[in-house]
Amino acid sequence: MRFVKGHGTENDFVIVPDPGGSLDLTSAMVARLCDRRAGIGADGVLRVVRTKAMGDAHAAADDAEWFMDYRNADGSIAEMCGNGVRVFARYLVDAGLAAPGEWNVATRAGLRRVSLGATGDVSVAMGAPVLLGVGQAAVSGRTYTGVRVSMGNPHLACSIDEPVATLDLTRAPSFDPGVFPEGVNVEFFRAVGDRHLEMRVYERGCGETRSCGTGTVATAAAAAVDPDTGTIREGVWTVDVPGGRLTVTFDGATSHLSGPAVLVAEGDIRSDWV
DSSP: OEEEEEEETTEEEEEEEOTTSOOOOOHHHHHHHHOTTTSSOOSEEEEEEEGGGSTTTGGGTTTOSEEEEEEETTSOBOSOOHHHHHHHHHHHHHTTSSOSEEEEEEETTEEEEEEEOSSSOEEEEOOOOEEEEEEEEEETTEEEEEEEEESSSEEEEEEOSSOGGGOOOSSOOEEOTTTOTTOOEEEEEEEEETTEEEEEEEETTTEEESOOHHHHHHHHHHHHBOTTTOSBOOEEEEEEETTEEEEEEEOSSOEEEEEOOEEEEEEEOOTTTO
């Protein structure tokens, strides 16, 4: 089984090419691949499969040749991954499976349009954030209130006054499962300048990661809410995460996430290990 290793602002992935959709990628295999001591190590797995080979996603085959089958590090299936889709697009261009330019990628959260050159950063249209009111999460006995945001997957973006580096995210934040029945990605952010944020995130199924693309957009959306109208103000936001810097743009209709997508290694997974 071939693999490529890549990352977007140090949110890292094992990329598994499977164009015909023949690979039985079990949750146990995903967890083993992502194991940082006994496997390759990653925050998740990106299976590269043609959309027409995906049963339920076949309806999108006319609009997107490729489907991003994203799995969390624990093997659970996720709807979307903003850093992952940029790395996925970079892989397709690098492997000669797609040309530089603009085209759609199919995901469980719908189509995502990517834009990229032969090298350099990748931009993706992430869709309009959906604001769902407020929610709460607790860390180290302290409760934080945040904005619930759907990016196709659930987020709770909490504004805090202290530097984000002071938080202890070695354990998962606690939350009300009645409010978040499918779990939630919890972001903590602080303003460090004009439309400039710092953020850390605890991702469901992964733990704390160095970056989260959908979480970055959710965080910028929470910061960009107009208190008078409750809508997201247009503009460009810079978000610093432990793994680097991302840019989020709101244009009134959708959101765009831009940042690096880097491929670092490739090889074969030994059949006896699988």
